[in-house]
Amino acid sequence: MVKIGIVYFSVTDVTGALVRRACKELSKQNIPFISHQIVGSEIVDGRFVNPDLMNELAGCNAIIFASPTYMGNVSAQFKAFADATSDFWERQAWAGKIAAGITAGTGLNGDQASTLQYFATLASQHGMIWLGLDAPFSDEGKNVNRLGCQLGVTAHSLDGKVHETDLRSAEYLANRVLNTAKKLASNGY
Template sequence: MPLLAIVYFSITGTTEKLAHAVARGADGIADVALCRITGDDIVSGRFQNESLFETIDHASAVAFGSPTYMGGAAAQFKAFADASSDRWSQQRWTNKIAGGFTTGACASGDQLHTLTYFSILAAQHGMLWCGLDIPGGEDPGGRNRLGSQLGLATHLIDDDLPPSDLSTAEYLGRRLAKMASRNC
């Protein structure tokens, strides 16, 4: 069975809820490794968690997740991405399937920029990007309600994630796992 590594940073727990929903979607199709970036992983401004990197090295697919802060990925996620340059120089993640998810404070809170950042990070590593194939605003179940084809973008309504966004996260996990299965 392929391995899906879900690499994410979460400060309030919202992005973590999305990460767990992505994992539920992949259940039974791929093994899943939840790889949470924590403050302890960052020493003197540099991400240092070799075990997390080794998990990604062994994965067939990777989902990147971060809240959108000030129009981009959180600094803690960026520290991880910057430290991945050692893997980049060796192209150790080439041909892995990649996708992304993010949440922001507003419906149009520049989450697309975070997803674009993730896709560029994946491209630099030679990864193959997997977006959503659910037309925004057209799904009977309300999935992909913000209409981002690049990946899952969401925001809180009444201080909680809507069920449709969690369903979209599960769908993204299932899609990544299925693509990884084909790529093995």
């Protein structure tokens, strides 16, 4: 059986709502998963410290990264987590795991793609397999990807409310990650 991990940071809870929707989909599928929200107390002297989480993620077939887009990139809190993963980068301990990303911003084009590109770069550093959305902008059949970014889930919110299509996109991505992880696991990968 596959296991999915989701690591995220959220302040206004837009990113949190997207992650909860992804978790709801995984829960419906009866798949073991972990969802971890990065909190300030885990950052000590500028460094993310949570060895239990890192051990749990080591047992996952896939990891979804999620952070709001701040000033054109991931939040500082998420970056602290990412930097802490360098402790096992040299061993390529996450090589072969699936990676995907979720982000949100207040600007309609608030450089959310830069955050997803950072997630993809982080995944590449670890030898992970990046998985985006296989749904073009306004895909009538799937009704996801409202903002047209196939690299991952992007959401836009000015008031803390999350558009239903953005929530469906997070759900869709979780399902896509799960199905791909199952296919890889069934082939011994």
